Amino acid sequence: MANEQNEQAQDIQQEQNAQNENVEQVSELGIEDLQAKVTELEDSLKLEKARAANAIYEAEKTKERLTREAEKHKDAVLEKFAKELLNSVDNLERAIQAAGAEENPVVEGVKLTLKSLLATLEKFGVVEADTTNGFNADLHQAVGIDPNAKANQIGNVLQKGYTLNGRLLRPAMVMVGQ
Numbered sequence: 001m002a003n004e005q006n007e008q009a010q011d012i013q014q015e016q017n018a019q020n021e022n023v024e025q026v027s028e029l030g031i032e033d034l035q036a037k038v039t040e041l042e043d044s045l046k047l048e049k050a051r052a053a054n055a056i057y058e059a060e061k062t063k064e065r066l067t068r069e070a071e072k073h074k075d076a077v078l079e080k081f082a083k084e085l086l087n088s089v090d091n092l093e094r095a096i097q098a099a100g101a102e103e104n105p106v107v108e109g110v111k112l113t114l115k116s117l118l119a120t121l122e123k124f125g126v127v128e129a130d131t132t133n134g135f136n137a138d139l140h141q142a143v144g145i146d147p148n149a150k151a152n153q154i155g156n157v158l159q160k161g162y163t164l165n166g167r168l169l170r171p172a173m174v175m176v177g178q
Contacts, residue, residue, distance in 0.1 A: 079164055082126045086162060086170055089117055093160075121162075129161035129172045139163070141171040149177025 092114040099107040121127075129139040131154050139161055146155025154174045161172025 075165075078124060079167075079169060082121060082124070082162070082164055082169055085117065085121060085126075089114065089121070090159065092117065125165040126162055126169060129163055129168070131157050131161070131172055131174065135174065135176050139168060139171060140174045140176075142176045143173045144175045145178050146175035147178070149175070151177050153177045 092110055095110050096107065096114065099110075130136075131140065134153050135142065140154065141161075143158060149155025153176070155177050156175040157172055158175065159173040162169045
């Protein structure tokens with residue numbers, strides 16, 4: 001009976017050793033598979049991070065482009081609107097000039113309206129082009145020769161010119177000395 005128990009103990013021991021070897025083999029295969037899976041997932045994560053970064057970059061570029069386009073559009077609309085208002089400024093100046101030295105409530109009202117309109121235009125960057133520092137082809141359009149003016153100097157301003165935020169809106173039409 002002791003022999004049988006020893007044989008059974010040896011059989012049990014051999015089965016346990018075989019199971020331990022199987023567990024080690026499965027563990028080794030499992031670890032290698034898991035390491036391969038981890039590597040695969042890390043690569044996938046890197047790819048997705050790159051895609052996300054690219055999408056964020058593209059979104060920022062699109063936002064910047066849309067902001068630039070909106071500013072450009074706003075400037076174009078303001079320029080067009082200001083050009084149209086300049087006709088009203090010219091008409092109010094002609095009305096004041098036609099009244100001459102006569103002072104009455106109507107002329108005073110026209111002067112105040114002109115002053116208010118010019119203040120509003122100036123508030124949005126529309127200012128009169130300088131005609132005191134001589135002829136400048138970037139700001140003035142010479143339409144004739146003034147015999148009383150010095151060379152390259154403006155003798156007579158026929159129509160005022162205006163700039164919008166430093167850019168020419170309308171050139172001043174002037175007579176220039178020779």
